[in-house]
Amino acid sequence: MDGGTNVSIDALTRLTAALAEDLQATNRAIVARMDSPVALIPQLAAHLVAAGGKRLRPLLTLASARLCGYQGERHVQLAACVEFIHTATLLHDDVVDESILRRGLASANAVFGNKASVLVGDFLFARAFQLMVADGSLDVLRILSAAAATIAEGEVLQLTTQNDLATTEQKYFDVIRGKTAALFAAACEVGAVIAARPAPECAALARYGMDLGMAFQLVDDALDYAADAAELGKTIGDDFREGKLTYPVLLAIAEGSGEETDFWNRTIGEGAQTEADLATALEFIRRHDTIARTIARAREFAESAIAALAIFTASPLKDNLQDVARYTTARGY
């Protein structure tokens, strides 16, 4: 996976370089618009927003707009707005439940507390809508407010499937479509919309974003059980500890029996885990080869994303976006 990782980073690095000016303008907009007389807001938001990060979602907005020949300035503000929505969901994802606290798993929000994460997330979400309103396009507002509702639905659905061994593949795909892919899709679609492209091109970019997001999340869920990710300094097993029914584990549960079934019932179903359980989970996952199968599923979505861009004429940016999809399934980011 090492070679793939490098190639993957390369596709994204090239995209970032190609859009460097737009991205710098977006970063300036982000810092300017997350300001508030209430000092804790920029302080806390800076931890996530201003710190940089990959800016993958705003890059998609910028790239989609440019792919569609857009020449104005609106894509910069909308890219900032997409990043605010993403950051708000990250902050709200950080909120810990009583049950998790009891298991001693307090997360990043420990510095500021649950409530601050929630409220600063709310501020960024509201600010995102103010940016959209300032942009003035009801079409853009329609796409992003629908995405925001879908994200919340996906997150709630994920919550209800947590620890539920009866979770179906269909439900899993509904969860990741909502919590991840919907914003990728919206981020891309608005780029085409502000360029006033015809409906098929808007739909093609929405499809590209949706499928890229699906691939992205499948890989993310695979990496959480990938031992070599641990060697890269990433923590693994978070999803296992939280009892999330992700794809690699869904497949292993479906095909396991006897001691495996008992194991999943206890560790995921009842959430009763010991330190040693992660190693056993990894062993069962290896036994059913579900990481490779998860990546293979991701590859199908990536292929679909690549195909969605077929209607656009050839350009370095189109190649670059297709490469980003192509190498999502080998990413280390």
Place this chain on the structure above:
Amino acid sequence: MDGGTNVSIDALTRLTAALAEDLQATNRAIVARMDSPVALIPQLAAHLVAAGGKRLRPLLTLASARLCGYQGERHVQLAACVEFIHTATLLHDDVVDESILRRGLASANAVFGNKASVLVGDFLFARAFQLMVADGSLDVLRILSAAAATIAEGEVLQLTTQNDLATTEQKYFDVIRGKTAALFAAACEVGAVIAARPAPECAALARYGMDLGMAFQLVDDALDYAADAAELGKTIGDDFREGKLTYPVLLAIAEGSGEETDFWNRTIGEGAQTEADLATALEFIRRHDTIARTIARAREFAESAIAALAIFTASPLKDNLQDVARYTTARGY
């Protein structure tokens, strides 16, 4: 305060009766639009939204629209949208901090957990924006997205003033203007905006809502220390236990010395409380007569709210809205 309570309920009851048809339509819109294929969303939202409640904020939108002679249907959807924003903030207010959990003060969200409160709140917030987008007025979107940002700023400011004995009156008023009055103001203003009234009337209703909201929150903060509220079956002392620097306590702290200062430093500043401390707090508050003084301050805002409506011609609805403001300072709701 008993007589006042009855009069207060009466003004709101009359308003509710005058707008009964609009309100029923709003309730239908609320139930219809909080639906989702993700079952937990309507389940949890129903606890707050569908259960009924006073619907004070949506009533303000309905009443403002009607006061401005509005004859269409848009006010119903926007009233639902205002209620969704309010309910989202209630759900997010329910989120408990680790520190509060440690003090054993888990709240209403105990049934579903922190995370569900956050995510269902997010859904309602996003759905509110979808309703506004469907309405199609950028002016309405501007007003309500600005209010949403201001609410979040007010809530964060409140968080940063918690346990901070140096909190100024100015800061307290900034907090309640943000967390409460901004939505009252926006709820009223959009009623005038959809009726396409001239700017002074829109501003007058925004002013009415803002001042009514300030009065409302001041009274709320007074009632939290009002022993006779306890007799009405309300819990008192919540703000004290959470270390909130509300007006009655701000005044008492400013004028206390010696044992009083030591007491506030320990109980509010350090948050180190025992069961018996609330009685002492009530005693110090009585000593400085700060409940009556808080109500007096609320009365000033209520007077300003009443005066704001002066530019409208006489009508039963105008009288009714002025009565609602007048008796806010004697309310039991």
